[in-house]
Amino acid sequence: MAKSVSYWIASLVVAVPLGLYSAFLGLGSIPFFQRHFLYAHKIHTLWWHEINEPTQWGFAKNQVTPFSLPTADGEVLYAWHILPLPLYGQHEAVLSAQSTGFCKDITQTENFRLLREDPTSRLVIYLHGNAGHIAQAIRPPSYHALTDTSAYHVLAIDYRGFGRSTGSPSETGLILDATAAVEWAMNVTGVPADRIVLLGHSLGTAVASAVAEFFAKEGVDFAGVVLVSAFSSLPKMLSGYAIAGWVPVLAPFRAWPWVLKQVEKCIVDRWQSSNRLEEVVRTVKARNGRLRLHLIHAANDWDIPCHEDDILFAAAVNGRVVPGGDGMLTPEQAMRTFEKGENTITTPWKDAFVAEWAEQDIVVRREVFPYGGHNDIMYYSPMLLAVMRSFGIVDEVVVSPA
Known part of the structure; x- marks a missing residue:
């Protein structure tokens, strides 16, 4: 028994x-x-968080302006414009006297005027990861890290289907959403592309890569593109991905490659970032443009492993992904990278390193940081330094320790 x-x-x-x-x-x-x-866009805290009251997350009164912006296909996106705190402090009396809550016409606010009329203003367009809404989880601390002591404005959006934005998410749709944010920044606020940084986290790195490709082909060069906790492509990532670090998605099928390929064919939104970054570099190089591409990953990321950046870096530097799909640079490719890029530097440090490749006015910089996991890295120093390097605030060249 x-x-x-x-x-x-x-x-x-x-x-x-x-x-x-x-x-x-x-x-x-x-x-x-x-x-x-x-996308996990229905997993959020809107039931108990009023995102039209940003002071809940420690922002000063009217430092954040909640508003909406339209997309080319008729959706309406919910967005935040966040003023840099030092600038806010200089105009606190006027700003705090304005009406609070959702703003129907942001162009009539003092916040908008401070962004539009400053010829030196710098803007970070924040493209968040999956799940939640604009003010959920690590997003507000990330905004604080960017705005508390700097001169950077932040434009953050909720993609279609997320938070209070209309529609349903898809690869094509999210690209249209981010494109709308960039066009609003350039055409409505008047901030030129060379004073804009695209900052993507997790899923947002795929969105940022796609938008960077689109505008690169239009002859638009941003101040920088910063990708934090990125993945090379959705099928590639899912083949080794585990939910919460221990529940596999497609990993069991790796023992049967043919079966895995058939399963991968069912993936509708593929998010091929490695191909897109390859095209970005090729396009910018062909027209002698400017590019500052930063890849940042935590060595202890249990969600998306940092070796995904191997593939992205290889694609950007070599113009193709390494045969076999592991993304590691072969000795021949590493040698070619040195010859092709006149300034390639690697600096080992504990479980992390920095690699930088440059040619013409193109710099591709990759950093693996020892700590930060998948999310906290978004308000750690590597992210902030990448934004600063993009804007030319700090030196771009990696200096080897003595």
Whole structure:
């Protein structure tokens, strides 16, 4: 009897997780459910957070202006414009006297005037990761890190389907959303591209890569493109991805490569960032443009492993992904990188390193930082220094320690 009970318990221990995993895969093959799993846009705290009151997250009264901006295909995005705190302090009396809450016409505010009429203003367009809304999790601390002691304005948006934005998310849709944010910044506020940094985190790195590619082909050069906790492509990432670091998604199929390829074909939004960064570098180089591309990852990222940046760096530097798909530079490619790029430097440090490659007016810089995990890295010093380097505030060249 005892053996029979043990047998059934053991069977349940195996069958229940296997059944749940099979159900997950079955639902995931349907585009509607797949996009809900990927974007997780319905997982948020809007039930108890009033995002039209940014003071809940420690911002000064009217330092943040909640407003909306339209997309080319008719969606309406919810957005925040965040003033740099030092600038806010200089105009606190006027700013705090304005009406609070959602602003129907941001162009009539003092906040907008301070951004538009300053010929030296610098703007960071913040493209967040999946799940949540504009003020959820690590996003407000990230905004604070950027604005508390600097002169940087921040424009943050919720993609379609996220937070209070209309529509439903898709790869094409999110690219349109970020494009709308950039065009609003350049055409409505009048801030030129050379004073704008695209900052993407996690899913936002894929969005930023796509938008950088689009504008590169239009002849637009941003001050910088900063990608934090990035992935090379969605199929590649999911083949080794584990939810919370221990629940595999497609990793079990790696034992059967042909089966894995068939499963990957069901992925509707592919987010091929490595291909896009390759095209960005090629396009900017062909027209002798300017590019500052920063790849930042924490060595202890349990969500998206830092070796994903190997593939991105290889694609950007060499113009192609390393054969075999592991993204590691071969000795021949490393040698070619040195010859091709007149200033390639690597600096080892504990479980981390910095690599920098430059040619013409193109600099690709990769940093793996020892700490920060998948999220906290967004308000650690590497992210801030990358923005500063993009704007020319600090030296771009990596200096090896003595």
